[in-house]
Structure formats: C-alpha cells, structure tokens
Amino acid sequence: MENPLAGLVDDLSRYLVGQSVPEALAMIADHFPGKASFSTSFGLEDQILTHFIFTHELPIRVFTLDTGRNFQETYSTWNKTLLRYGRPIEVFAPQTAELEALVSQKGPNSFYESIENRKECCYIRKMEPLQRALAGQKLWVTGIRAEQSANRQQMHAAEWDAAHQLIKVHPLFDWTWEQAQAFAQEHGIPVSPLHRQGFVSIGCAPCTRAIQPGEDFRAGRWWWEDQAAKECGLHATAPHQGLDPVVERMPE
Secondary structure, three states, rough: OOOOOHHHHHHHHHHHHHOHHHHHHHHHHHHHOEEEEOOOOHHHHHHHHHHHHHOOOOOOEEEEEEOOOOOHHHHHHHHHHHHHHHHEEEEEEOOOHHHHHHHHHHHHOOOOOOOHHHOOOOOHHHHHHHHHOOOOOOOOOOOOHHHHHHHHOOOOOOOEOOOOEEEEEEEOOOOHHHHHHHHHHHOOOOOOHHHOOOOOOOHHHHHHHOOOOOOOOOOOEEOOOOOOOOOOOOOOOOOOOOOOOOOOOOOO
C-alpha cells in the first residue's frame, strides 16, 4: 500500500528548501496546531531547536525522555535550559513496573550482554515512553542532521514515520556540526560540556562514549556492537502498511 501522505511529505520537503529554521518551525506550528511536538535530548542540535521554539514563542510542544541513565551533564544542561528560557519541558519516563522487572531479572547492565538485551532496555527506557509522548500527534520535529551517519544521509528533511504514524521533520538536516557550534556560541545557547570532551552524540551514560578524530559521528553509541547500524529504534524508517491520513496537504 502506498503512503497516503506522500504528497504532503513531498510538499513539506519542497517548502523546507531555502527556508530558515524559524520560518520552517513557524509553518509547522501554523499548519499543525496543537499536534506538533519536538523531542530534545539536550545535545547541540536539540538545544538550537529549543532556542528557536522558545525565543520565537512558537506553540510547539517540547518534551524529553528521562531514561534514568542520563549523564549528570545532561541534567545540568536541562536545568540551565529551563533557567534560560523559562518555558516547561514535558518529561516522559519508563513505566515503573517494566523497568523494575527488567533490572530485577537481568541486572542494571544487561544491555552489554547481547543486542537483544540492549534493544529490550532501549524499548523500556526510550521507545515505550516515546510512544506515549507522540500519541495523538501529527508531526514530530527532531534534531537529526544528514552528516551524523551514513544511515541518516539516506533520510530526508521531511519524511513519513511509519512506526509512529506521523510526519517527521528535521529542520537542521543540512546543517554542519561546525555551523551548529558557531550558532550556539553566537547566541549564548546552553550547551552540554560533554561536547567539549569529544561527545557529539549524547545518549545514556553507559552506552555513550567520546569519539576519536576521524570516527563516524555515531561511533560513540553502543560501540561494542556492529558499527553498521547505530540506531536505538527512535528513528527507524521501516515501511508500514495501513497508514491513516491525518493531515491536509500543504498549499503550493
């Protein structure tokens, strides 16, 4: 079955070409009122999008997933962000019963033992909370950049997320790491100190390390696994059937 929202996604992709990030976010807020959400993990890209959303007072919901295994530096950046902008960031945490069962049965570090165990931990701490966060939404804004990995270079600035049945938009898709760093410095945006230590992709503390010069951007995530696919499942792009058309086409 073809994606019934393919026309809308194409419209969005064409619109995003040449648009500034504030223009793109303003369009999203206007065309998806109350149905657009942005997920932040307080990395550099997410901090830039948070800055745009909050300083332009855009009605785009901002939320984060607190996995319970974040770096202390992430929590510090989170707190600085609240102080800087004075706007709430909604929190979604793992379901207590599922997390307690996992740790009781397999211990706190089962994710090192197998890919299956790691994906189980990711599901409980990230995927299930994300499903609750995105329930009822029509558009998901992310900080993905094409430069981050070979897998992400195959993505587009606007695409259909079959797993969550909504449109996903990456306003910083064509930005470079250097461009993002310069923008954050120019505007005094709170930035995680981990970036200065060689961390370019920041996730849970036990599953993230700094990268060495010349390494892929995603090399620091789950470094003990096969390097071919470094996604936890949040940004999977597998095809899906039975799509539900939930939004109208963008104007030409």
